[in-house]
Amino acid sequence: MKRVIKGIVIILIAFISVLIINTGVSADTGPKPFVEIKVDGNCDNLYMTLLSKFETNGPNSVNIVRDEFFSEEEKIIDKEFASYKDKDGLYYLHVFGDLEDNKFKWGYFPPSEFKILIYDSLNDNFITDDNIYETYAFGSYYTVKLNEQSFNVERSYNYTKEVLSFVIRLIVCIIIEVGIALLFRIYKQELLVILGANIVTQLALNIILSLYVYNNGAQLLFYIVYIMLEIIIVLIELFIYYWGINKVGEKYNYKPKSLLLLSLYTLSANIVSFGCGFLIYYLMK
Numbered sequence: 001m002k003r004v005i006k007g008i009v010i011i012l013i014a015f016i017s018v019l020i021i022n023t024g025v026s027a028d029t030g031p032k033p034f035v036e037i038k039v040d041g042n043c044d045n046l047y048m049t050l051l052s053k054f055e056t057n058g059p060n061s062v063n064i065v066r067d068e069f070f071s072e073e074e075k076i077i078d079k080e081f082a083s084y085k086d087k088d089g090l091y092y093l094h095v096f097g098d099l100e101d102n103k104f105k106w107g108y109f110p111p112s113e114f115k116i117l118i119y120d121s122l123n124d125n126f127i128t129d130d131n132i133y134e135t136y137a138f139g140s141y142y143t144v145k146l147n148e149q150s151f152n153v154e155r156s157y158n159y160t161k162e163v164l165s166f167v168i169r170l171i172v173c174i175i176i177e178v179g180i181a182l183l184f185r186i187y188k189q190e191l192l193v194i195l196g197a198n199i200v201t202q203l204a205l206n207i208i209l210s211l212y213v214y215n216n217g218a219q220l221l222f223y224i225v226y227i228m229l230e231i232i233i234v235l236i237e238l239f240i241y242y243w244g245i246n247k248v249g250e251k252y253n254y255k256p257k258s259l260l261l262l263s264l265y266t267l268s269a270n271i272v273s274f275g276c277g278f279l280i281y282y283l284m285k
Helices: 002-023 072-083 160-183 189-216 220-252 259-284
Strands: 034-040 046-052 103-106 113-120 125-127 139-147 150-155
Touching: 034 046, 046 072, 072 113, 113 139, 113 150, 160 189, 160 259, 189 220, 220 259
Parallel strands: 034 139
Antiparallel strands: 034 103, 046 113, 113 125, 139 150
């Protein structure tokens, strides 16, 4: 038991330290909604911007030119974009990027509705499909496939990392909770109750968290939601364990488990698995 308590304390200290260091104290230091566009094709001498339906969006405006942040070459590109007249009256907000890495990201107050506009500095012409797109998640990903003087656009949100992170967290969680169960002398068929409960609760938890991140991002409020959900899971699992483990115990003539013992086990196992799960999520996000 002393080893379990010591392990819990170490995990808690590590978890709280990471949380404090990385969330910070300023409301403006957290992650912001963004639009990221990957470009397939030859991007030499190409620049990209997003045209906004509104003249002003956050700190960006059609009337605000931050020349001090532009090199002489960038000032020329900025003037070219500013000269573009959109047939639907959308606005250039003096934010653009080169496509040297085949990628463009607007990371601070991107327009919620926009057109994609590409400027070819070598041939001095613009490329657009005249379609209006919109941000659809906290991180809105698109892929542009270039076809000479035109392009096709598709959403490209990638769930691979989220799924992999979930699978790893689930495996680690089960290993931890089963391992701690053995320390509390919960054996054999009783472990099946723990295994089933964890698969169900962790699946529900990760679906909720993934939907939250998809729509809101991993801001400070995310960690608060995460903690609240874990508290709810502790209560649900305690009920399942107290009812399920003792039902199994009756069937196989195991010694009944007290509510106090199962409460200590549930709390201990969830604190340790929560800390490990949080660290895995943070490292893989």
